[in-house]
Amino acid sequence: MKLRIGTALKVVFLALYLLVMVFPLYWIVITSLKPQKDIFSFPLRYWPEKFTMDNYINIFKISKFHIYIGNSLIVAIAAAFIVLVIAVLSAYVLARFKFRGHGQVMLAFFLTQMLPGFIALAPLYLMMSHMDMLNTRFSLVLMYTVGLIPFSTIMLRGFFQRIPSSLEEAAMIDGCSRWSALLRVIIPVMLPGIASTFIFAFVQNWNELFLAVMFIDNDSLKTLPVAMNSFILKFDVDWGAMSAGAVLSIIPTIFIFAVAQRFIVEGLTQGAEKG
Amino acid sequence: MKNQKIFILSGLLPALLLVLAFTYYPFLKGIIMAFQDYKLFDLRHIRFVGFDNFKDAFHDPKFFTALKNSGYWVFFSLIFQFLFGLALALLLKKPFRGRGIFQGFAFYSWALSGFLIGMIWKWMFNSQIGVINDLLLRIGIIHERIGFLSNPKWAMTSVIIANVWYGIAFFAIMLLAALQSVPSELYEAADMDGATGVRKLWNVTLPYILPTIIATTLLRAIWIFNDPTIIYGLTNGGPAGSTHILSSLMLDKIIYAGDYGAASAIGVIMIVLLLLYTIFFLTVTKAEKVGDF
Numbered sequence: 001m002k003l004r005i006g007t008a009l010k011v012v013f014l015a016l017y018l019l020v021m022v023f024p025l026y027w028i029v030i031t032s033l034k035p036q037k038d039i040f041s042f043p044l045r046y047w048p049e050k051f052t053m054d055n056y057i058n059i060f061k062i063s064k065f066h067i068y069i070g071n072s073l074i075v076a077i078a079a080a081f082i083v084l085v086i087a088v089l090s091a092y093v094l095a096r097f098k099f100r101g102h103g104q105v106m107l108a109f110f111l112t113q114m115l116p117g118f119i120a121l122a123p124l125y126l127m128m129s130h131m132d133m134l135n136t137r138f139s140l141v142l143m144y145t146v147g148l149i150p151f152s153t154i155m156l157r158g159f160f161q162r163i164p165s166s167l168e169e170a171a172m173i174d175g176c177s178r179w180s181a182l183l184r185v186i187i188p189v190m191l192p193g194i195a196s197t198f199i200f201a202f203v204q205n206w207n208e209l210f211l212a213v214m215f216i217d218n219d220s221l222k223t224l225p226v227a228m229n230s231f232i233l234k235f236d237v238d239w240g241a242m243s244a245g246a247v248l249s250i251i252p253t254i255f256i257f258a259v260a261q262r263f264i265v266e267g268l269t270q271g272a273e274k275g
Numbered sequence: 276m277k278n279q280k281i282f283i284l285s286g287l288l289p290a291l292l293l294v295l296a297f298t299y300y301p302f303l304k305g306i307i308m309a310f311q312d313y314k315l316f317d318l319r320h321i322r323f324v325g326f327d328n329f330k331d332a333f334h335d336p337k338f339f340t341a342l343k344n345s346g347y348w349v350f351f352s353l354i355f356q357f358l359f360g361l362a363l364a365l366l367l368k369k370p371f372r373g374r375g376i377f378q379g380f381a382f383y384s385w386a387l388s389g390f391l392i393g394m395i396w397k398w399m400f401n402s403q404i405g406v407i408n409d410l411l412l413r414i415g416i417i418h419e420r421i422g423f424l425s426n427p428k429w430a431m432t433s434v435i436i437a438n439v440w441y442g443i444a445f446f447a448i449m450l451l452a453a454l455q456s457v458p459s460e461l462y463e464a465a466d467m468d469g470a471t472g473v474r475k476l477w478n479v480t481l482p483y484i485l486p487t488i489i490a491t492t493l494l495r496a497i498w499i500f501n502d503p504t505i506i507y508g509l510t511n512g513g514p515a516g517s518t519h520i521l522s523s524l525m526l527d528k529i530i531y532a533g534d535y536g537a538a539s540a541i542g543v544i545m546i547v548l549l550l551l552y553t554i555f556f557l558t559v560t561k562a563e564k565v566g567d568f
Contacts, residue, residue: 010366014377017363020440021381024395027406031398044409086289093286097279105287112298114494114549116501118525119305119542120298122313122535127301146297149290178282207388209504210526225390232394239398246391257386258379 025250032056032243039240055244062241067220068227069248075137075223076205079144080198083152086145088194091156092182096165109150117147118210125214135218143215144205152197159193160186199260203253224249306546308539315533328540338541341519344431348438348520349500355439357492360446365476367447368454385444393508396437400424400509424510427517434509434518441505446491453487454480489560496556497549521545 031039032055034048059065094106124143125134133139167189168181176184187194209225216222222230228245235241312324332338363381367374384392399406400423411417423433457480465475481488503523506512512519512527519527521541528538 013362014366017359018377018380021384024392024399024440025383027399028395040404042404044404044406086293089286090290093283097283099283105291108291108294108299112294114497114553115302116522116525116542116545116549118501118522118529119539119546120301121305121526122308122315122529122538123301123304124297127297143297146293149294150298153290178278203386207390209388209390209507210530213530225388228394229390242394243398246394249391250387253386254383257383 028243028246028250031239032247034240036240055240056248059241059244059248062235063227063231064220065227065245065248068222068224071137071221072206072224072249073252075140075144076202079141079148079205080201082141083145083148083201084194084198087149087152087156087197088187088190090149091153092160092186094153095157095160106154109153112150121210121214124211128215134215135221136215137221139215140208140212140223143211144201144208147208147211148201148204152201155197155200156190156193159190163189195260199256203256206249206253305535305539306543308535309543311536313534313536313539315535324536328536329544331537332540332544337516337519337524340516341521341524344518345500345520345522347431348435349496351435352438352442352499353492353496355435356442356446356495357488359439359443361450363443363447364450364454365480367451382444382448384441385448387441389441389502389504390508392437392441393505396433396440396505397424397509400433425514427514430510430514430518434506437509438499438505442495442499445495449487449491450484453484457483493553493556493560496552500545500549500552521548 030046030048033051033053034045035050035052035054038045038048094102128134128139133142163186168176168178168185171181171185172178207225208223209229212223212226213229216226224245228242228249231238231242231245309328310323310325311321312327313321367378402408402420402422402425405423407423408417408420412420421429423429461479461483462475465479470478500520501522503520503526506518506520506523507526510518512523516524522545525538525541525545528534528541532538
């Protein structure tokens with residue numbers, strides 16, 4: 001009997017928790033599918049009288065939403081890809097070799113995660129302006145890459161440390177150079193770690209707002225978060241369009257998260273555990 | 276041997292150069308700006324002003340509100356994220372049917388942007404047509420609408436609630452992994468001694484995962500302190516500056532005032548506070564190494 005009460009309490013807690021977590025998502029989706037008059041009607045409708053795609057059609061009419069989606073995809077994928085190449089190398093070196101300055105390099109990467117990054121925001125803006133890179137997608141790709149290098153390196157290093165170094169040593173005895181041993185033997189074993197790092201990087205880039213707000217004011221170069229930000233300033237009352245925009249910007253991350261949830265959780269925790 | 280040196284160098288160089296050039300260099304420049312009169316709309320009259328930016332901050336009532344709010348923001352966000360995250364991790368420790376699906380729905384908030392979360396909660400907290408007011412009225416907990424975001428008495432609590440909602444997943448993920456690494460022999464030994472569930476939690480589980488708890492709370496506190504995104508999306512510091520924390524006030528000075536000197540001064544004060552906090556935390560917990568996360 002005692003056990004059953006315990007189980008019942010557990011189930012109740014988990015169910016309540018799930019409700020609290022899912023409700024905001026439900027509410028924004030439902031709002032986006034309501035006809036305009038239902039959104040502001042009293043009493044609130046928890047299930048719309050009729051569903052409509054008007055808000056979604058509307059958002060493409062009042063803005064270049066497809067272009068924003070494209071910009072976000074380009075920037076997020078490019079930066080995630082470049083960071084992966086750079087971080088795999090640095091993580092491998094830091095995992096396999098002890099050398100003078102090893103600790104300092106780790107500390108330098110580690111510290112970037114703790115400093116209040118906004119201090120660098122203004123100087124970065126000026127640097128981009130001097131290099132004539134404001135209002136380019138490349139400026140964001142560069143910034144996102146740099147921003148993710150330390151965390152990705154730390155995370156990938158954890159993965160490398162779980163792979164015995166005898167693996168590439170065997171390949172090197174067979175005549176491989178270190179580069180080809182890394183490419184042909186280690187990288188394939190690392191694929192789950194690489195996938196989760198890529199996904200993590202993509203999600204971060206997809207969500208980034210402030211650098212993009214500072215660097216981009218050309219409408220056709222805006223990323224999704226910047227576009228949503230200017231929606232708020234411009235159409236403060238059009239919650240139908242805004243929730244449609246929110247749903248569209250959430251879909252890719254939710255999709256990726258659903259597909260790769262196990263990878264991400266595993267990757268994050270392994271990277272964290274293995275110091 | 277020489278080959279190895281070349282390999283190490285070429286492997287590290289791209290990462291190091293980029294981070295030094297685009298993280299540390301602008302960061303140091305930002306610290307220098309704290310001692311300059313540096314305004315975006317008047318870049319020709321940049322000059323050193325000593326501690327003037329700091330004096331201005333200390334004479335600004337908004338600064339002290341933000342300082343106090345940062346304290347509330349970090350403390351309550353952290354405590355509730357941790358407690359709910361721990362409870363969740365403990366309940367998810369043993370596999371059950373549907374756990375994977377549950378985790379998917381329970382953890383997805385982690386992958387959303389803080390700005391969107393701020394927006395969504397702004398919609399839900401709305402005093403006229405917000406769903407939270409509607410639900411509370413229907414259940415009968417309140418009898419008139421609350422201006423969650425427009426009433427300064429409620430605004431800070433409201434942004435913290437949104438932040439707790441956002442951050443539970445992170446703690447749950449980290450703590451769940453730690454819990455799963457506890458060796459089962461420890462529990463078997465405790466069973467032989469006739470320990471009950473609560474005793475096992477207190478004497479076996481918590482001590483074993485203590486390093487993870489220390490590392491996650493230390494770093495999480497710093498991230499919560501540094502990240503104004505949810506506040507930016509929800510209230511943008513309003514009403515009348517009552518929900519600004521230090522980082523959102525700093526952002527405000529950059530984006531709206533273009534006053535880099537004032538913003539950087541706040542940033543430098545934040546660094547000092549972070550240092551004090553880290554030293555204090557590490558002394559109290561006697562943690563020597565916090566892992567590199």
